[in-house]
Amino acid sequence: MVAVAILAAGRGTRMKSSLPKVIHSLGGRSLVERVLQSLTSISPLTRCLVIIGYQAEQVKLALSRRHEASDLPSLEFVEQTEQLGTGHAIQQLLPHLEGFTGDLLVLNGDVPLLRPGTLKQMLSIHQEHQNAATILTAQLPNPQGYGRVFCDGQNLIQQIVEDRDCTDAQKQNRRINAGIYCFRWLDLAAVLPLLQPNNDQQEYYLTDVVNQLEPVMAVDVEDYQEILGINDRQQLATASEILQKRVKSDWMAAGVTLIDPASITIDDTVQLQPDVIIEPQTHLRGNTVIRSGSHIGPGSLIENSQIGENVTVLYSVVRNSIVQTGTEVGPYAHLRGQAEVGTDCRVGNFVELKNTKLGAETKVVHLSYLGDATVGDRVNIGAGTITANYDGVNKHPTQIGDRTKTGANSTLVAPLTLGADVTIAAGSVVTENVADDCLVIARSRQVVKPGWRLKSTQEL
Ligand code: UD1
Numbered sequence: 001m002v003a004v005a006i007l008a009a010g011r012g013t014r015m016k017s018s019l020p021k022v023i024h025s026l027g028g029r030s031l032v033e034r035v036l037q038s039l040t041s042i043s044p045l046t047r048c049l050v051i052i053g054y055q056a057e058q059v060k061l062a063l064s065r066r067h068e069a070s071d072l073p074s075l076e077f078v079e080q081t082e083q084l085g086t087g088h089a090i091q092q093l094l095p096h097l098e099g100f101t102g103d104l105l106v107l108n109g110d111v112p113l114l115r116p117g118t119l120k121q122m123l124s125i126h127q128e129h130q131n132a133a134t135i136l137t138a139q140l141p142n143p144q145g146y147g148r149v150f151c152d153g154q155n156l157i158q159q160i161v162e163d164r165d166c167t168d169a170q171k172q173n174r175r176i177n178a179g180i181y182c183f184r185w186l187d188l189a190a191v192l193p194l195l196q197p198n199n200d201q202q203e204y205y206l207t208d209v210v211n212q213l214e215p216v217m218a219v220d221v222e223d224y225q226e227i228l229g230i231n232d233r234q235q236l237a238t239a240s241e242i243l244q245k246r247v248k249s250d251w252m253a254a255g256v257t258l259i260d261p262a263s264i265t266i267d268d269t270v271q272l273q274p275d276v277i278i279e280p281q282t283h284l285r286g287n288t289v290i291r292s293g294s295h296i297g298p299g300s301l302i303e304n305s306q307i308g309e310n311v312t313v314l315y316s317v318v319r320n321s322i323v324q325t326g327t328e329v330g331p332y333a334h335l336r337g338q339a340e341v342g343t344d345c346r347v348g349n350f351v352e353l354k355n356t357k358l359g360a361e362t363k364v365v366h367l368s369y370l371g372d373a374t375v376g377d378r379v380n381i382g383a384g385t386i387t388a389n390y391d392g393v394n395k396h397p398t399q400i401g402d403r404t405k406t407g408a409n410s411t412l413v414a415p416l417t418l419g420a421d422v423t424i425a426a427g428s429v430v431t432e433n434v435a436d437d438c439l440v441i442a443r444s445r446q447v448v449k450p451g452w453r454l455k456s457t458q459e460l
């Protein structure tokens with residue numbers, strides 16, 4: 001039986017932020033969510049406890065929103081009202097785990113890059129050796145800030161000393177505590193009440209239990225980048241770089257071309273198909289899916305959007321929208337608010353679509369705004385056509401039938417329905433519904449007065 005506890009009650013003073021540290025975002029997910037993700041390899045996991053304290057409600061909210069989709073057991077929140085150290089945090093579990101006799105995994109909520117396989121391996125070493133505790137360690141080129149782990153020749157831990165409590169000689173030890181532990185719960189529960197705050201910070205350190213337990217084994221992680229702890233913005237940036245490298249090399253291995261990868265960012269929630277090409281300065285975020293043969297960028301942002309096959313997106317922003325097969329977007333288009341563009345359309349050159357649906361082979365190619373509109377197939381929206389969808393209080397819909405053509409600079413005042421095969425003359429302000437097969441001219445007739453000049457110029 002395995003339970004897990006995640007330490008997420010601390011404020012994270014070194015972040016200098018009004019947000020609790022563990023809900024800071026790394027590649028589109030909070031740090032603590034990423035810690036939860038690393039648990040996917042542990043099964044069966046019977047309990048999942050999250051220790052919260054500083055801005056507990058915020059942390060709860062961040063987790064409850066996202067947690068629905070995962071296979072983990074439901075989260076149990078344990079409140080640590082005063083944050084007196086990592087040992088004090090784990091002491092809060094005592095009433096909750098009464099009667100539990102299995103192993104307890106403890107994960108720091110600020111160690112977000114751990115691979116699921118690493119946890120699994122650590123747990124199996126723990127069980128195989130029947131350790132009282134097994135602790136993930138790493139040899140770091142720069143161990144500054146981490147607790148140092150002192151072992152005997154058999155990797156059995158004698159002591160862990162926090163960086164700030166180390167003597168100069170102890171600081172030379174580059175083997176550090178990753179903040180990832182596996183305990184035989186009954187052994188841990190027996191010694192937790194004995195912790196004393198005898199250190200520079202006067203905190204109860206979880207790491208002090210190693211002095212009371214036997215045997216406690218250190219397991220070195222293969223890739224030390226996995227155990228980077230996030231304490232400040234610099235480490236957050238470093239973690240983001242590591243994550244980006246991982247994500248991009250995985251996509252390249254899966255058949256995606258990245259041109260100038262260093263200038264591209266891809267959240268690990270994004271799905272790409274083989275033969276997608278991503279050009280420089282392009283950013284793919286959230287729940288975005290891009291299908292085969294599509295060519296995105298340079299200079300584009302795609303967020304929470306579905307992009308079909310063989311679509312091109314050039315210097316454009318697409319958010320919360322759908323673009324179907326074969327459509328060309330951009331240069332300089334902005335799709336947002338559930339825009340849905342059909343197959344083989346063209347949308348671009350300073351065009352904004354908001355909550356607007358375009359049928360197949362429709363063109364909105366120059367300087368337009370379409371909001372709350374439903375547009376049919378093979379429609380041609382003329383340069384500068386605008387839907388006047390907002391009367392200052394409410395938004396109103398516009399419907400445009402198949403094959404209709406709007407002239408340059410048409411203003412479509414919503415609510416408005418234009419039938420199929422309608423032609424709107426350039427410069428029209430259309431305020432009334434139009435049936436199929438009509439020509440609409442809604443502008444004042446041109447007046448020409450021959451032989452007329454401004455008075456001032458007549459006198460010259
Ligand atoms: C801790 C370890 C250190 C290790 C490092 C790895 C201790 C004493 N030290 O140090 O050996 O090298 O992690 O990253 O454990 N938290 C609470 N309640 C508290 C205090 C902290 O829930 O009262 C949570 C924090 O939210 C955080 C985690 O525990 O997620 C670690 O706390 P932090 O203060 O960052 O510990 P470190 O100084 O990094």
Ligand code: CA
Pocket residue numbers: 108110229230231
């Ligand atoms: Ca830390």
